[in-house]
Amino acid sequence: MPRLAPYQTGIWLAEYLYVRCQLCRTYRSIPQSELRKHASPSHIEHSTNASATFEPSLNNSTFANIRHRISHRLNKGLLCADCHNSIIWLPKSFEVDIAAGTSLTIQAATYYDYPMRQAIRSFKHHEDMTKLPLLLHAIRQLPRPHGCYHNNSVIIAMPTTDQRLIKRGFDPVSILSAQLSKHWHIPLWHGVRRIDDTISQQGLTRAERLSNLDSAFALISKPPVKRLLLFDDVSTTGASLQALARALISTEITETMNPKHQNGYRVSAYALAHGSQ
Numbered sequence: 480m481p482r483l484a485p486y487q488t489g490i491w492l493a494e495y496l497y498v499r500c501q502l503c504r505t506y507r508s509i510p511q512s513e514l515r516k517h518a519s520p521s522h523i524e525h526s527t528n529a530s531a532t533f534e535p536s537l538n539n540s541t542f543a544n545i546r547h548r549i550s551h552r553l554n555k556g557l558l559c560a561d562c563h564n565s566i567i568w569l570p571k572s573f574e575v576d577i578a579a580g581t582s583l584t585i586q587a588a589t590y591y592d593y594p595m596r597q598a599i600r601s602f603k604h605h606e607d608m609t610k611l612p613l614l615l616h617a618i619r620q621l622p623r624p625h626g627c628y629h630n631n632s633v634i635i636a637m638p639t640t641d642q643r644l645i646k647r648g649f650d651p652v653s654i655l656s657a658q659l660s661k662h663w664h665i666p667l668w669h670g671v672r673r674i675d676d677t678i679s680q681q682g683l684t685r686a687e688r689l690s691n692l693d694s695a696f697a698l699i700s701k702p703p704v705k706r707l708l709l710f711d712d713v714s715t716t717g718a719s720l721q722a723l724a725r726a727l728i729s730t731e732i733t734e735t736m737n738p739k740h741q742n743g744y745r746v747s748a749y750a751l752a753h754g755s756q
């Protein structure tokens with residue numbers, strides 16, 4: 480079960496009680512499940528899977544059904560249709576190599592562009608929690624990966640260093656990944672530590688980023704399942720996610736000599752926003 484985040488109350492208020500859009504603050508917000516019916520960008524191959532994520536789970540629990548119906552009636556949504564439609568959701572995914580013959584696919588919820596860039600910056604650098612509902616709306620655009628469930632997959636959030644955590648006072652990626660975990664109903668796994676103390680990847684070339692990141696991660700234990708879903712807030716070149724994926728599959732590759740072996744890990748990556756260089 481996902482832990483109750485200290486920011487959850489603000490999100491509940493925004494989603495269930497406020498009737499105004501969290502972005503323009505002018506028009507009425509609309510439940511996300513209804514917005515989805517309007518938006519159908521042509522390049523999204525898995526949009527059919529996506530809607531399933533928002534439907535009630537098909538079980539016989541009356542309690543779950545009642546709870547879903549109440550929540551559906553109360554749900555005012557987070558954005559209005561205009562704001563939702565003004566943002567480009569689910570940019571085309573991109574790939575980076577993680578081993579010979581194996582690439583990592585990175586899917587972002589949106590572009591690191593106005594208004595998401597400003598919202599992410601305020602949230603990350605100034606701990607501005609009023610931006611969290613917009614970021615949550617973005618996270619919910621990410622369809623649950625096909626075939627991934629709570630019992631065969633884990634989400635691995637991009638770990639931060641102790642130094643960075645102390646400096647910043649909070650870990651934005653862990654808050655966002657907790658929301659992704661709730662959205663997908665897939666648990667988080669915290670078995671990777673970040674051990675480098677590189678301050679920031681910003682302003683470095685791709686080669687510099689990669690060499691910096693080569694020994695940035697250390698596994699505390701082996702992942703409990705084979706399907707690993709990596710998550711970061713902003714991915715520009717994909718270098719951090721690439722390095723994390725390499726750290727996760729490296730032991731497996733030497734064991735099997737074939738990363739596509741049926742016992743090997745299957746890794747894919749997700750980001751809140753895809754930044755441009």
Ligand SMILES: [Zn+2]
Nearest residue numbers: 500503559562
């Ligand atoms: Zn709006």
